[in-house]
Amino acid sequence: MNNDSSIAQIAAILRDEAARLRPGDRLPSSREVMRRHNVSPVTVSRALGLLAAEGVVVTRPGSGAFVAHRTERPAAAPDLSWQTVALGDRVVDESAVVTLLSPPPEGVVPLTGGYPHPGLRPDRQLAAAATRAVRRPDAWAMPPLNGLAELRRWFAAEAGGDVTAADALIVSGGQSALTHAFRALAAPGTQVLVETPTYPGALAAAKAAGLRATAVPMDRDGVRPDLLAEAFAVTGARVFCTQPTLHNPTGATLPRERREQVLQVARAAGAFVIEDDFARYLTDQAPPPMVSMDEHGIVVYIASLTKVLSPSMRVAAVIARGPAAHRLRANQLVESFFVARPLQETAVEFLGSGAWGRHLSALHAEIATRRDALAAELALRMPRAELHLLPRGGMHLWLRLPPEVDETALVEEARRGGVLVSPGRMYYPSEPPGPRVRVTHISATHLAELAEGVRRLAEALDRVS
Ligand SMILES: Cc1ncc(COP(=O)(O)O)c(C=O)c1O
Numbered sequence: 001m002n003n004d005s006s007i008a009q010i011a012a013i014l015r016d017e018a019a020r021l022r023p024g025d026r027l028p029s030s031r032e033v034m035r036r037h038n039v040s041p042v043t044v045s046r047a048l049g050l051l052a053a054e055g056v057v058v059t060r061p062g063s064g065a066f067v068a069h070r071t072e073r074p075a076a077a078p079d080l081s082w083q084t085v086a087l088g089d090r091v092v093d094e095s096a097v098v099t100l101l102s103p104p105p106e107g108v109v110p111l112t113g114g115y116p117h118p119g120l121r122p123d124r125q126l127a128a129a130a131t132r133a134v135r136r137p138d139a140w141a142m143p144p145l146n147g148l149a150e151l152r153r154w155f156a157a158e159a160g161g162d163v164t165a166a167d168a169l170i171v172s173g174g175q176s177a178l179t180h181a182f183r184a185l186a187a188p189g190t191q192v193l194v195e196t197p198t199y200p201g202a203l204a205a206a207k208a209a210g211l212r213a214t215a216v217p218m219d220r221d222g223v224r225p226d227l228l229a230e231a232f233a234v235t236g237a238r239v240f241c242t243q244p245t246l247h248n249p250t251g252a253t254l255p256r257e258r259r260e261q262v263l264q265v266a267r268a269a270g271a272f273v274i275e276d277d278f279a280r281y282l283t284d285q286a287p288p289p290m291v292s293m294d295e296h297g298i299v300v301y302i303a304s305l306t307k308v309l310s311p312s313m314r315v316a317a318v319i320a321r322g323p324a325a326h327r328l329r330a331n332q333l334v335e336s337f338f339v340a341r342p343l344q345e346t347a348v349e350f351l352g353s354g355a356w357g358r359h360l361s362a363l364h365a366e367i368a369t370r371r372d373a374l375a376a377e378l379a380l381r382m383p384r385a386e387l388h389l390l391p392r393g394g395m396h397l398w399l400r401l402p403p404e405v406d407e408t409a410l411v412e413e414a415r416r417g418g419v420l421v422s423p424g425r426m427y428y429p430s431e432p433p434g435p436r437v438r439v440t441h442i443s444a445t446h447l448a449e450l451a452e453g454v455r456r457l458a459e460a461l462d463r464v465s
Pocket of ligand 1: 100114172173174175176199201243248276278304305306307311316
């Protein structure tokens with residue numbers, strides 16, 4: 001159950017419980033509430049959200065919910081329950097994205113997250129680029145609606161093939177690009193094909209666009225073209241969303257031959273391929289994007305600067321041709337007009353400076369060092385966990401756990417032991433094949449913290465086994 005009445009019911013139960021406790025006391029964990037009342041994580045998080053808004057509890061990401069001190073409670077909490085009726089059931093499930101974006105609590109090692117540790121960001125060079133950018137004469141003027149010409153040229157040249165600047169639209173990061181693509185390419189209520197496992201933010205965006213996701217299995221070389229063809233035939237879907245390079249979470253990179261097969265399968269189905277190239281700059285071994293091999297306007301290509309530069313460098317390009325390109329532009333205009341010009345100008349300044357090449361080389365070296373160190377620590381301390389593959393770059397390793405391990409219990413026990421890892425099940429649009437975890441190397445402060453994180457994880461695995 002996960003509707004407004006169950007949210008209200010769980011909120012009432014927790015409100016009573018909080019009334020019996022003292023300020024500062026911890027409420028039962030979300031997992032415990034889910035187990036006791038047989039409700040989903042979304043229901044629990046929404047119930048806690050209601051109580052936090054009322055000032056009854058204070059939630060601390062990663063630590064739990066605590067009874068609020070009196071001073072934390074507003075003088076007279078207004079009765080906002082009418083909103084529940086007015087809003088109905090169009091709930092957007094943001095839980096996976098919140099997990100991705102939440103900072104770790106003090107003292108906890110983050111083997112989670114989706115962006116490099118702040119120490120790996122080129123902050124000084126970005127600041128210098130921003131200073132130069134805002135001094136440009138037109139910095140605060142309205143930009144061309146599709147994005148600055150220099151930026152569109154840059155993304156087009158990076159995409160390769162016969163892509164031109166005219167095919168590129170600048171949008172506010174990869175997540176926004178996914179939302180635009182889903183909305184522009186598929187009608188609400190229809191199916192979209194996704195890899196399984198896949199990035200939960202893509203699943204959430206597809207769902208928010210009213211689409212139903214159907215899972216297409218992968219192997220170590222990425223999506224399986226034979227099953228993709230079958231999925232198109234069975235569902236009638238006209239959109240397939242994929243991360244062919246350094247797939248999140250598995251790290252798989254689709255070889256050239258498979259890229260061609262995927263394009264052929266999509267062409268035969270009269271379908272679009274959304275190529276989410278989110279990790280292109282997190283390796284020096286990325287193969288040419290699928291869009292560079294596409295002669296028929298099949299691929300809608302997404303490249304973003306956030307992973308390589310900063311989560312706040314919310315500049316990405318969507319590359320498309322034909323009516324699809326027109327719809328994407330219309331979508332972006334109606335939704336948010338354009339990306340703020342000073343940010344676009346900053347990106348142009350940074351990418352055109354020597355800082356870009358220097359940053360890429362340093363980051364690639366750091367990624368290789370961290371990936372190898374993490375793989376070595378895991379092999380040493382957790383030999384029972386099987387590494388899916390050693391990716392050519394990126395931020396994560398994907399681990400298969402022995403089938404008898406309770407994945408939820410492990411993640412919770414690890415959190416209690418001071419390390420965060422991402423539970424495998426959140427990456428699956430349908431049933432997970434078994435217990436898995438995604439372990440991230442890029443968020444830790446340094447190699448010693450990475451090793452400490454693995455030590456804590458190994459201990460947690462021993463405790464739950
Ligand atoms: C596969 C994938 N695509 C897209 C995104 C969105 O990233 P951004 O909006 O920061 O470009 C992420 C972020 O984690 C991701 O993992």
